Amino acid sequence: MMLANVISQHQTQLSGLANSWLASGANAFAVCENDLPIMSWPSGKRPSRKSLSAAIKIGGQRLGNLMVTAPDSAVNRIRLEADANMISSLAEMVQELSRKDIMGVGGSDQLDDLYQIIVTADIELKSTLEYVAREIATRIEADSIFVRARLQDGSDYWFEHGQVLDEKQWIDDCIEWLETQELLQHQFVRNIPGSTAKNRNLLLISIPDRGVAKMVLGLVKKGNEGFSNADRRMVKTIAGYAGLQIEYAVLSEAQVVRSKLDLELNLAKQLQTRLLPQKASGVAGLDVCAMTQPASMVGGDFYDFINRQDEPFAFAVCDISGKGLSAAMMVAMTRMVIRSFAGNQANPAPATIVDNANLELYDDFTQANMLATMFIGQYEPLDKVLHYANAGHSPVVYYSVEDGVRLLQAEGPPVGVLATSYSNNQQVKLDPGNILVVGTDGLSEARNEKGEMFGYNRLMDVVADCADCSAQEIAETVREAVGRFSGNGPAEDDQTLVVCKGV
Amino acid sequence: MKSTFELVSDVRIFRLSGRFDSHSAPEVQQQLQGALDQDANRIIVNMADVDFVDSTALSTLVKTQRTASDKKGNLHLCELQQPTRIIFELTRLDMVFEIFPDEQAALTAFAVGESQ
Numbered sequence: 022m023m024l025a026n027v028i029s030q031h032q033t034q035l036s037g038l039a040n041s042w043l044a045s046g047a048n049a050f051a052v053c054e055n056d057l058p059i060m061s062w063p064s065g066k067r068p069s070r071k072s073l074s075a076a077i078k079i080g081g082q083r084l085g086n087l088m089v090t091a092p093d094s095a096v097n098r099i100r101l102e103a104d105a106n107m108i109s110s111l112a113e114m115v116q117e118l119s120r121k122d123i124m125g126v127g128g129s130d131q132l133d134d135l136y137q138i139i140v141t142a143d144i145e146l147k148s149t150l151e152y153v154a155r156e157i158a159t160r161i162e163a164d165s166i167f168v169r170a171r172l173q174d175g176s177d178y179w180f181e182h183g184q185v186l187d188e189k190q191w192i193d194d195c196i197e198w199l200e201t202q203e204l205l206q207h208q209f210v211r212n213i214p215g216s217t218a219k220n221r222n223l224l225l226i227s228i229p230d231r232g233v234a235k236m237v238l239g240l241v242k243k244g245n246e247g248f249s250n251a252d253r254r255m256v257k258t259i260a261g262y263a264g265l266q267i268e269y270a271v272l273s274e275a276q277v278v279r280s281k282l283d284l285e286l287n288l289a290k291q292l293q294t295r296l297l298p299q300k301a302s303g304v305a306g307l308d309v310c311a312m313t314q315p316a317s318m319v320g321g322d323f324y325d326f327i328n329r330q331d332e333p334f335a336f337a338v339c340d341i342s343g344k345g346l347s348a349a350m351m352v353a354m355t356r357m358v359i360r361s362f363a364g365n366q367a368n369p370a371p372a373t374i375v376d377n378a379n380l381e382l383y384d385d386f387t388q389a390n391m392l393a394t395m396f397i398g399q400y401e402p403l404d405k406v407l408h409y410a411n412a413g414h415s416p417v418v419y420y421s422v423e424d425g426v427r428l429l430q431a432e433g434p435p436v437g438v439l440a441t442s443y444s445n446n447q448q449v450k451l452d453p454g455n456i457l458v459v460g461t462d463g464l465s466e467a468r469n470e471k472g473e474m475f476g477y478n479r480l481m482d483v484v485a486d487c488a489d490c491s492a493q494e495i496a497e498t499v500r501e502a503v504g505r506f507s508g509n510g511p512a513e514d515d516q517t518l519v520v521c522k523g524v
Numbered sequence: 525m526k527s528t529f530e531l532v533s534d535v536r537i538f539r540l541s542g543r544f545d546s547h548s549a550p551e552v553q554q555q556l557q558g559a560l561d562q563d564a565n566r567i568i569v570n571m572a573d574v575d576f577v578d579s580t581a582l583s584t585l586v587k588t589q590r591t592a593s594d595k596k597g598n599l600h601l602c603e604l605q606q607p608t609r610i611i612f613e614l615t616r617l618d619m620v621f622e623i624f625p626d627e628q629a630a631l632t633a634f635a636v637g638e639s640q
Binding site (some may be wrong): 340342343387390391392394412413414415416428430431432433434435437438439462466474477514 | 576578579580582583584586587590610611613614615616617619620
């Protein structure tokens with residue numbers, strides 16, 4: 022009964038997962054309870070007995086399983102397990118949400134906001150903690166918010182947001198004492214003694230993690246009011262979900278580590294999405310660098326390198342609108358769809374990839390009321406030409422040694438707007454010295470305190486001024502320029518860029 | 525974001541002002557959807573005072589236009605400021621929407637469609 026609830030509440034997203042398996046060549050995909058399919062794709066088709074299976078569980082208790090009729094390979098097994106884990110997390114959230122003490126948190130908008138913190142294609146412990154702290158800052162009045170984590174290698178990690186804490190030592194001592202008393206699993210509220218302001222209130226709560234790291238979240242607030250019951254419930258709920266997220270992250274990491282000996286490990290890691298600056302190595306004739314900086318855990322931007330042996334180097338940059346669980350799922354799906362089209366056929370042209378992606382994703386994007394801009398580039402080393410298709414994506418900056426810098430326009434609207442898309446293949450020359458920068462609008466729309474936008478002109482100027490630098494230097498210079506312009510405030514939107522320079 | 529509304533014959537005109545972004549889009553979406561729910565299928569959105577649009581705003585407009593079309597009507601946009609126009613051109617959404625220089629042209633276009 023439980024699993025049926027989860028499915029009916031997330032039907033669009035599960036269809037997306039299923040369709041992406043089918044697009045990769047699977048014959049059937051199903052969600053099963055008591056070993057019987059309760060929903061399968063294509064409709065009516067049952068997975069064969071030889072199908073791969075991965076369990077869906079909450080706290081060790083098995084709710085059901087995913088089945089897919091696809092070749093038994095390490096990549097498929099890892100991918101199915103990751104999908105099953107995601108659904109297990111969803112099921113756990115649905116279960117938690119139905120409990121009474123959490124209903125006091127707020128209306129469905131707040132719950133949707135909480136979803137934002139949880140599901141994401143890429144997870145890092147520290148950035149989860151930092152994001153949680155910032156999220157709480159937007160919801161609860163506090164002068165300072167901090168997170169302290171004792172990591173598995175024994176080191177301490179500390180992150181602060183808001184006013185600088187001068188009582189850090191006292192807080193550390195407090196936490197140590199609470200640990201020895203084994204009181205950290207409860208919330209702890211008291212006044213901070215001896216501080217300069219009349220009344221400084223401290224709220225501490227541990228983030229439950231079942232053994233990942235000892236994490237404590239704290240808030241400090243001046244004044245006589247202290248923290249309200251609603252505040253405390255909110256903090257407790259967010260801490261609970263953060264713990265869930267971190268646990269899932271560690272589980273996924275653990276799966277990757279276990280198959281370290283497998284040659285297909287790299288592909289699995291790419292499927293998981295790493296958000297570190299990447300250099301694409303071994304692309305003859307091109308110096309490539311990519312970076313992405315999400316504004317929040319649920320990023321709508323992503324880039325992907327599609328670098329297969331004996332095929333031309335290709336990459337994608339997408340910007341998906343919308344927030345929350347839906348956006349996160351769409352990111353995962355879009356990435357899967359692009360990879361499966363780029364990977365399955367022999368050397369499909371960029372426009373073909375875009376058109377097929379639109380066909381696959383149009384219904385889901387329409388239902389979720391979202392758009393995705395998409396830029397697909399493919400480098401032909403023999404004539405040093407970059408073939409590309411651009412569905413609504415900007416900014417795309419092209420610099421050539423002869424003609425200087427200009428913006429490249431899209432030929433068609435973003436994916437998800439028109440039921441059938443007809444993109445065209447365009448091309449630019451990437452002779453030595455020529456540069457292509459594909460960014461997302463988080464860069465051009467970054468604002469300073471006066472509300473001015475960084476804009477396209479500044480972006481083009483930065484690239485032109487840096488024309489002699491390496492791809493990595495160009496990427497870093499753009500990022501720094503945007504960062505300096507917008508000041509130290511948190512980024513409003515994700516910032517992603519891929520730089521290709523002819524060498 | 526502020527918005528005012530006027531009914532001219534059976535055409536609903538929404539005049540928006542300010543930033544049309546992920547913060548203000550849900551409210552605009554509600555208003556536009558409200559009109560569509562009342563069986564209005566001819567809508568004009570006047571963007572003369574909108575100085576910024578982001579992708580959430582664009583997807584709100586796309587959804588509204590699609591719903592209006594499904595009801596055999598349409599969404600017309602008019603008086604786009606230069607920055608907004610640039611975004612529509614760069615994303616090629618100018619291929620998808622009917623964009624007019626002013627309200628009168630947007631209204632006339634509905635009337636012309638009728639007489640055909």
